[in-house]
Structures are given as structure tokens and as C-alpha cells.
Amino acid sequence: MNLISTPDLPRKRPAQARSVATLETIYEATLQVLVKEGLTGCNTTRVAERAGVSVGTVYQYYSNRRALLAGVLKRHLESVAQAIEQACVASQGATTGEMGAAIANAFLDAKLLRADACRALYAISESHGGAALVAIARERMLCAVCGVLSSASDRQIAKVETVALVLLGAVAGPVRELLEQDYDDAAVNLVREQLVNLASGYLQSFP
Numbered sequence: 001m002n003l004i005s006t007p008d009l010p011r012k013r014p015a016q017a018r019s020v021a022t023l024e025t026i027y028e029a030t031l032q033v034l035v036k037e038g039l040t041g042c043n044t045t046r047v048a049e050r051a052g053v054s055v056g057t058v059y060q061y062y063s064n065r066r067a068l069l070a071g072v073l074k075r076h077l078e079s080v081a082q083a084i085e086q087a088c089v090a091s092q093g094a095t096t097g098e099m100g101a102a103i104a105n106a107f108l109d110a111k112l113l114r115a116d117a118c119r120a121l122y123a124i125s126e127s128h129g130g131a132a133l134v135a136i137a138r139e140r141m142l143c144a145v146c147g148v149l150s151s152a153s154d155r156q157i158a159k160v161e162t163v164a165l166v167l168l169g170a171v172a173g174p175v176r177e178l179l180e181q182d183y184d185d186a187a188v189n190l191v192r193e194q195l196v197n198l199a200s201g202y203l204q205s206f207p
Contacts, residue, residue: 022061026051026062027072029051030050035117042065042069070129073124076114079113080137083109083110084107085144087103088103088144096204108171118176119179146160149163155207163203167203175195178191
């Protein structure tokens with residue numbers, strides 16, 4: 001029995017350039033409100049004010065606050081999953097050390113793109129149907145990592161599903177810890193170095 005709450009879907013998808021631009025404005029406004037006022041202060045009224053549109057316009061795309069927050073989280077997770085997928089495609093046939101470095105860098109870079117909103121996005125992932133969206137993104141990333149690991153040029157990895165699961169979990173944890181505290185470029189560089197060492201070393205540990 002599936003106990004994960006599925007988030008509401010957007011009411012409509014933009015087809016015209018004007019609608020796409022409006023939805024982009026709403027997305028950016030939601031992130032800005034999340035950063036400034038946190039999850040509890042982010043609602044459709046505040047987002048509409050920040051976006052310079054009517055609340056009715058927001059409701060054209062999202063039926064309620066829950067759907068709005070889920071939509072923002074979905075877009076963020078899709079961008080992270082896509083970054084991992086692209087890194088895996090580019091690393092086909094590489095060594096396991098090179099794959100580990102590519103995956104670690106891709107994940108960190110994807111999170112740093114909107115680091116200012118990540119704290120709030122993590123909060124959404126634990127409510128508002130976010131667990132279902134996280135599960136979908138995780139499955140995409142696991143599939144991509146399994147595929148690239150199976151093509152490694154320097155070793156054959158058994159049980160790639162388990163290895164991929166451990167690898168992504170090992171990378172995601174430190175990145176979240178970094179983004180949930182005050183950090184500077186030096187901290188980012190240190191975490192990046194350690195993540196690359198961790199991911200590459202783990203994959204190279206298999207005979």
C-alpha cells in the first residue's frame with residue numbers, strides 16, 4: 001500500500017510564450033518569497049504580490065498553496081535529476097574514478113544553482129506531497145547512475161543498484177549539511193574535494 005501523498009498537479013501547462021513567461025515569473029517569485037519569509041510565510045497572496053500578478057493568475061496554474069509549492073519543488077528536483085543524467089551520459093565508458101567525480105560535481109553544482117532557496121526546498125520535500133516527487137527524482141538518478149556504472153572501463157561492478165543507492169546517499173547528505181548552514185567559497189571547495197574523493201574512492205574500492 002502506497003502511503004506517500006501525491007502532490008496536486010498544475011491546473012494547466014503553458015503553451016504560448018506569454019504563458020511560459022508568466023509561469024517563470026511565478027516560479028521565481030515563489031523562490032524569492034521562500035528565501036525571504038520561509039515556508040510558513042510563503043502563500044499564493046505573497047507570491048502574487050512578488051510576481052506582480054493577480055492571485056487569480058496564480059490559481060490559473062496552481063489550485064492552491066500546496067500545488068504551488070509542489071510545483072516549485074518538482075522543477076528543482078527535475079533540474080537536479082537532469083544534471084545527474086547528463087553527467088552520466090557524458091561519463092559512459094569512463095573509469096569509475098572519473099564517474100564518481102562527475103556525479104559528485106554534477107550534484108553539488110545543481111544544488112548550488114539555487115542555494116539561496118535550498119533550505120526551504122528541503123522543507124517542502126518533507127511535506128506538501130514532496131516525498132512522492134523526491135522518490136520520482138531519486139529513481140531517475142538511480143537509473144542513470146546504474147547505467148553509467150555498468151559501462152565502467154576499469155572494473156565490473158556487481159549489484160550496481162545497491163552501489164548507486166549508497167553513492168547518491170553519500171553525496172546528498174554532505175551537500176544538504178553544507179546548504180543548511182552559512183558557508184563561503186572555501187567551504188564549498190572543501191566539500192567538493194571531499195565529495196569527489198568519497199565518490200571516486202568508493203567506486204574504485206571494488207575489485
